[in-house]
Amino acid sequence: MPSTRVPKIEDFLKKEISQIISSQVQDPRYKFFNIVDVKCSSDLGVATVFYTIINGDIFDSPDQISLEKFSSMIRSKLSKFMQIRRVPKLIFKYD
Numbered sequence: 102m103p104s105t106r107v108p109k110i111e112d113f114l115k116k117e118i119s120q121i122i123s124s125q126v127q128d129p130r131y132k133f134f135n136i137v138d139v140k141c142s143s144d145l146g147v148a149t150v151f152y153t154i155i156n157g158d159i160f161d162s163p164d165q166i167s168l169e170k171f172s173s174m175i176r177s178k179l180s181k182f183m184q185i186r187r188v189p190k191l192i193f194k195y196d
Contacts, residue, residue, distance in 0.1 A: 110141055110145060110185070111139045111140060113183075115136055115138065115150075117183075118139070118191075122136070122175075128163075130163045131163070133157055134152055135154070135155050136151070136152055137151045137153055142189075146189055148191055149192045150191055150194070151194050151195075152196060172191035172193060176188050176189075
């Protein structure tokens, strides 16, 4: 019987990351960020977050260094209310 834990966590991450971006992020580069999908590894150590830019292109998106800082900020916010032992490392990829 396949486990439903990974898909549930993927859905939860997608919803919560979108919520954090829309309500708590002040940086204008993330204003048009749209989370398309989240895929977690089987051990939940890494989550790949696929995003697009609404009404824009890849040149409107933040650079890799700011995305790494952004992912650590999102991860720390998720850790405050996520009920798992270890919050996955977030890797953002343009879709």
